[in-house]
Amino acid sequence: MTGRIRNQRFAAKVVEAPEAVELIEPGANVGMSGFTGAGYPKEVPGALAKRVAEAHSRGLPMKFGLWTGASTAPELDGALADVEGIDLRLPYQSDPVTRAKINSGLMDYTDIHLSHVAQRVWQGAFGKLDVAVVEVSGITEDGRLVPSSSVGNNKTWLEQADRVILEVNSWQSEHLEGMHDIYYGTALPPRRKPIPITRPADRIGTPYLECPADKVIAVVETESPDRNTVFTPPDETSERIAGHVLDLLETEVRSGRLPRELLPLQSGVGNVANAVLAGLGAGPFDGMTAYTEVIQDGMLALIESGKLRTASATAFSLSPAAIDRFNRDAAAYRDRILLRPQEISNHPEVVRRLGCLAMNGIVEADIYGNINSTHLMGSRIQNGIGGSGDFARNAHVSIFVTPSVAKGGAVSAIVPMVSHVDHTEHDVDVIVTEQGLADLRGLSPRKRAERIIANCAHPDFRPALQDYYDRALQSSFGLHTPHLLGEALSWHQRYLEEGSMRPAAAN
C-alpha cells in the first residue's frame, strides 16, 4: 500500500492503465472526472485511445460515449477525439481536436446546462452509464475517496456506473482532504427536498466521495499534474472592461441596491474574468464571497488579499505558479474554499437564493441583448454553454463581458442579430465591452438597441449598426423588435464570404 491508498481492498486492485482499459467494453458509456482541466484521469484515457487506435488499425469499429464534468485536457479529450474514439461527447469541452471533429460532423456533441447533467443521467436521458473513470487524490483507511482538484459529476458517475476505475494521483495536494463538500441529499422528484444552503460557506455534506469497493474494477496509480492553465496578465482591453464592471458595482452599492460586501460572485475564466477579480482586489469591497464554478488565479489572489471570505466552486483552474502558492498554504485556504458537486455549485435554486452576481464571457451579442455563447457564425461550436445559463437566469444581476471586436477587428461582437442564441433577451441584464457598459434592466427592445449600439459597439461598426437599426425602424414588419430579415445575418455571411464583417468599402 502506498501512502495514498490506505485501504487494502482498494490497494489489491491496482493495475497499470493498459490493463484497466481492457475492462471497458467497446461501445460503453464512460463517465470521466474532470472540470476546467482539473481532476481528470491522466492515464486511462490515453490507454483507451491507444486501444481504439489499434482496433481501428485492424478495421474494427470502436467508439465510446464520453461524459465528463466539463472541459478536460489534451490527454483525455484530445487523445480520444484524435483517434475518433468518441461517439457522443457531453456536456462541455474546449479541446481543439475535439472541436474540429465535432465541427467536421465526425462526432456528436450534446451541449447542456452543467446543472442539468446529473439529473439527466439519473433520468436515463443518455442511456446507461456503464463505467466511471474518476481521479481521486487518495483513499482512506475505511475506503472513502478523497476527491482531487475538481468534483464535477463524480458523485453521480460513481453512483450510476456499474463499474468504476479509479486513478489515484499522488501529484494532487494531500491538503485537499477536508476541502470538499459532497452532498448526498439530491433525489429525483417527487422525493426532492430543499438544498439547505443559505450562504456560500455552508457545508451540507461530507468531505468524501463514497463508492462500494465491489464496484471498483481497477485502481491506477498516477503522479501527473493537471493541465496547466496559462495565466496572462490582463491587457488594456480586459482592464477597461473590468473598470466598467467595477463602476457598475460601485454604483449599485452607492444606490443601496447591493450590500457593501456585494453578493456572491460568479465568474467565468479567462483574461477578462481575471482582470475583474484583480480590480476587485484593488477595490473598495471587503468581506466578499464567491459562489461559482471555478477557482482561478484571480480568485485565489482575492482570498490571499483577505477581501474574499469564502469561495464555493466545483473545481480549480490554476496556473502552475498559483498551484505552487496553493500547495504551500493549502491548510490556510482550506477554511476559505469549498468544492461541491456541479449539480450543487450550479444549482438554480441556490444561485437564485444567494442572488449571485454572474459574470460570463460571450461570442457575440445582438442589438436587442440576445447572447450567443457557443457558436461561430451560427454553425461552428466553440466550447459550450457551460454553467453560464445556470447562473445568468437565476442571478441577481447577470453581466456578460466581451471585447467589442475579434479577429483583429474583422468581427464585431455586437451584431444586428446573433447567429445562435444561448441566453435570451429575458436573461441578460448588462453587456460590457471595453467601449462601455449597457445596463438593460427594465428596458424595452428598442431602448436596449439604442444603449447597446451607443455604449458597447466598436466605433468601426457603430455607424453600420445604427444604420441597420434606423432602417429597421422604417420598414420592419413589427416595431417591437425591429429587424430586416433579409439582412439580419448578412454580417456573418459577409465574414464567411470575405473574411470580414466590415462593409466592402471599409475592408
Added chain:
Amino acid sequence: MTGRIRNQRFAAKVVEAPEAVELIEPGANVGMSGFTGAGYPKEVPGALAKRVAEAHSRGLPMKFGLWTGASTAPELDGALADVEGIDLRLPYQSDPVTRAKINSGLMDYTDIHLSHVAQRVWQGAFGKLDVAVVEVSGITEDGRLVPSSSVGNNKTWLEQADRVILEVNSWQSEHLEGMHDIYYGTALPPRRKPIPITRPADRIGTPYLECPADKVIAVVETESPDRNTVFTPPDETSERIAGHVLDLLETEVRSGRLPRELLPLQSGVGNVANAVLAGLGAGPFDGMTAYTEVIQDGMLALIESGKLRTASATAFSLSPAAIDRFNRDAAAYRDRILLRPQEISNHPEVVRRLGCLAMNGIVEADIYGNINSTHLMGSRIQNGIGGSGDFARNAHVSIFVTPSVAKGGAVSAIVPMVSHVDHTEHDVDVIVTEQGLADLRGLSPRKRAERIIANCAHPDFRPALQDYYDRALQSSFGLHTPHLLGEALSWHQRYLEEGSMRPAAAN
C-alpha cells in the same frame, strides 16, 4: 358597510372610480392586479383611460407605467392602450389593441419571465412603483384583504406602492376566502431562505393579503365579471397533439421514468392544453397534481373527475360555464385548489424541486429545437413569454406543443431557423405537433434535426426542410449546427413578401 367591506376604516374610503383616478399623478408607475383575464380591476382603468383621453384632447401629455400580473382584459389593457395612456407595459399582455400599439412603436413593452417580476421591482429595475390598483373579493373585520380570482403580483404591488386603490368586486365568489396561500417569506438576497414547498398541496402562507389601511387612498365597489374565456371544444389537430403527449407520458410511466401518478403538471392555456387535460381525464393516471400558473376549464374538469388531487396556481382562467360550476361547488374545490403569488407559482426553485411536467404552446420551432414563443417573423410581438421559461428550464420534462402549420397552411411552425429565440436548444426536451412527437433528450443538434423534420413537420413543408438540412450538411461553415446563413430566415422573408412560406412553385 356592505357585506364585502367588513372594516370601518376601509369602508370610509369608498369613492366612485372617477374620483379615485384623480389621486393617480400623471406619469406614475401603476401596478394593477390581473392574470390571464382574472382578478383585474374593472372600473378604475376605464376611468383612468377617460382622464387620459380628456387630457390628450386638451393637448396635455399623460401616460402611465402599467405593470400587472399577466394579461388582463379590454377594459384594462385595451382601454388604456387605445388612448395611448401607457408608457411602459410589463410583463405579459395578450390584448389586440395593446399589441398593435407596441408593434407600431407607440408603446414600450418589456417582456420578462413572470417569476422575475417581483424581485425586479424590489430591486428597483423599473423605477418606483407609485400606486397599486388591486381587485379583492372582500375586506375582513380586522382589515385583511380577501384576494379575488388571481393573485399575480398583488402582494408585491401592495408592499411596494406608496398608495393603494382597492376595488372590491362582489361578483367574485365569497367562497374564494380561504383558497389563497400568500407567502410573506420572500426577501432580497442575502436574506433569502428556502421556499418550503415539497408538494403542490403545501400551504406555506396565509389566505389573506395584507395592506395597512393608511396606504389605502380609495376603495371602489364593483360587481363585474372577469373577462370571459371562450372555451371551444378541442378540434382534431388539438386531439392528435394531445394523443401524442399522452403516449409519451404512458411510455415514461411504463419504463419507470415517471411515477404512476405522474409528476406535477404545468399547462399553458388554450385549445391544445385543454385537449391534453381532457385526454388525461380519460386516461389511466390517478392521483395527479398540478403546479401551474392557471386553472383553466380542463383543469377544473380533471378535479371534478377525481383524477387531479390538487392544483396549485396563481389564477383562474375559466369560461362562464365553468365559473358557474365553480361557484356552485366552491367549497368542495377549496380543498383542492391553492392560488399563490406568481413569484411562488413560477419559482424556479419549486418548479425544479417538484419536477414539473411542463407543456407550453409556441409560435415556431426550428430544426435544432430552438423555440420562438413570442414574435411573428422576428419583429412583431404576439403576447409574451409568460411563465413558459420559468417552467421549461426547470421542468423534469419540458414539452412544447403546436399545430404544424398556421395561417391556413401558409406558415410552417417548423422552420430552418427561428426568427426569435425564447427557449434555447438547451431547454427543449420534446416538440409535438399533430404530425407526431420528437423526443430530443440527449440528442446532438444533427440528430435533433433528423427527428424534428421526420416527426413534426407538416408534409407540405417536410421536403423543403429536409432539402435545407441536406444542403447545409454539404456547405455549412461548421457541422455542429449546420446552417446556410443566407437562407436561414428566407422562409420568414418569403412570408413577408409573398404571404406564404411555401416555395414559389407550390404557392
